[in-house]
Amino acid sequence: MARITLRQLLDHAAEYGYGVPAFNINNMEQGLAILEAADAADAPVIIQASRGARSYANDIVLKHLIDALAEMYPHIPICMHQDHGNNEATCATAIQYGFTSVMMDGSLKADAKTPADYDYNVRVTRNVVDMAHWVGASVEGELGVLGSLETGMGEKEDGHGFEGKLGHDQLLTDPDQAVEFVKATEVDALAIAMGTSHGAYKFTRKPDGDVLAMNVIEEIHRRLPNTHLVMHGSSSVPQELQDIINQYGGQMPQTWGVPVEEIQRGIKHGVRKINIDTDNRMAMTGAIRKVFAENPGEFDPRKYLKPAMEAMRAVCKQRFEEFGTAGYASKIRPLPMSAMAKRYASGELAPKIGLTRQAAE
Numbered sequence: 340m341a342r343i344t345l346r347q348l349l350d351h352a353a354e355y356g357y358g359v360p361a362f363n364i365n366n367m368e369q370g371l372a373i374l375e376a377a378d379a380a381d382a383p384v385i386i387q388a389s390r391g392a393r394s395y396a397n398d399i400v401l402k403h404l405i406d407a408l409a410e411m412y413p414h415i416p417i418c419m420h421q422d423h424g425n426n427e428a429t430c431a432t433a434i435q436y437g438f439t440s441v442m443m444d445g446s447l448k449a450d451a452k453t454p455a456d457y458d459y460n461v462r463v464t465r466n467v468v469d470m471a472h473w474v475g476a477s478v479e480g481e482l483g484v485l486g487s488l489e490t491g492m493g494e495k496e497d498g499h500g501f502e503g504k505l506g507h508d509q510l511l512t513d514p515d516q517a518v519e520f521v522k523a524t525e526v527d528a529l530a531i532a533m534g535t536s537h538g539a540y541k542f543t544r545k546p547d548g549d550v551l552a553m554n555v556i557e558e559i560h561r562r563l564p565n566t567h568l569v570m571h572g573s574s575s576v577p578q579e580l581q582d583i584i585n586q587y588g589g590q591m592p593q594t595w596g597v598p599v600e601e602i603q604r605g606i607k608h609g610v611r612k613i614n615i616d617t618d619n620r621m622a623m624t625g626a627i628r629k630v631f632a633e634n635p636g637e638f639d640p641r642k643y644l645k646p647a648m649e650a651m652r653a654v655c656k657q658r659f660e661e662f663g664t665a666g667y668a669s670k671i672r673p674l675p676m677s678a679m680a681k682r683y684a685s686g687e688l689a690p691k692i693g694l695t696r697q698a699a700e
């Protein structure tokens with residue numbers, strides 16, 4: 340079984356200069372599509388489940404689904420990650436069900452709607468880090484609140500996001516505070532806010548530096564060269580997927596996502612985990628709409644889920660290639676969580692602040 344922790348995987352990615360897409364999962368079809376793509380690209384992969392996914396699929400089903408995927412593809416390192424954990428209990432139960440990594444999103448309170456203050460964020464994140472590291476699991480934290488710099492709004496379509504409007508002070512991670520946060524929490528990876536938001540409606544035009552503040556990533560990477568950075572809301576919302584959906588009866592208003600070249604720029608500046616859900620949702624929806632439009636009499640789910648899986652597999656494979664993940668699965672030897680727990684206990688994985696990457700190695 341090739342389960343890997345986020346920390347081990349991202350340390351490898353940093354060493355070789357690549358990024359790893361983190362694809363959201365809710366069902367068997369998505370799991371098979373992700374692993375077929377990883378297998379074709381020889382890529383390690385991060386699969387992540389939101390709280391919504393865990394309650395949709397059921398924790399037990401999800402656990403056995405991931406076991407099945409790991410058994411089918413023993414040569415592919417799979418990191419199983421909790422996306423946007425809202426409190427300590429969500430993170431603890433994820434680990435109980437076989438997740439090797441959790442996100443404690445303390446940028447929002449436990450209701451996943453109310454922006455939290457810095458001290459609250461540090462406290463809950465530190466609690467999760469202590470608990471997770473005892474058993475060798477990894478922790479992603481978030482500093483700054485995800486939302487649009489154009490509108491000041493979060494994206495509520497996924498049930499996780501603030502309500503109302505926020506100013507740029509909350510929507511952009513403060514680089515100095517990022518250093519303090521990593522020092523205080525000892526997170527393995529840090530999600531930062533720089534203008535991306537969840538869902539399809541990120542930007543009303545092709546984004547430039549005013550609405551997608553890649554300079555914040557560069558600034559944080561300069562101060563924290565050894566911290567793995569995470570980009571949320573990083574679907575590219577490809578025009579061709581919007582067109583397929585609309586061609587076959589969908590009604591998606593024109594929108595723009597995060598261009599792949601901006602993500603590639605991020606990867607050069609410490610971004611190691613790139614969260615993608617919307618692109619895969621759109622790929623599946625477009626394929627299903629096409630089957631229904633062309634054959635309204637169809638009622639065998641396999642007839643539309645198979646094309647949906649193929650469309651999703653193509654998106655995943657393309658991202659593995661674009662982020663440089665392809666070719667690395669066979670080069671990693673995953674360590675068990677017990678070995679990672681020993682490494683944390685020895686202090687060897689504590690954050691190295693103020694050192695260049697070379698000096699830290």
Ligand code: G3H
Nearest residue numbers: 389391392423497537616
């Ligand atoms: O966090 C964002 C992901 O797109 C998951 O969305 O909460 O609807 O499963 P979800």
Ligand code: 13P
Nearest residue numbers: 538572573574614616617
């Ligand atoms: P997208 O909605 O851009 O795919 O982002 C997903 C995400 O960030 C999950 O945490």
Ligand code: ZN
Nearest residue numbers: 537571572614
């Ligand atoms: Zn997210």
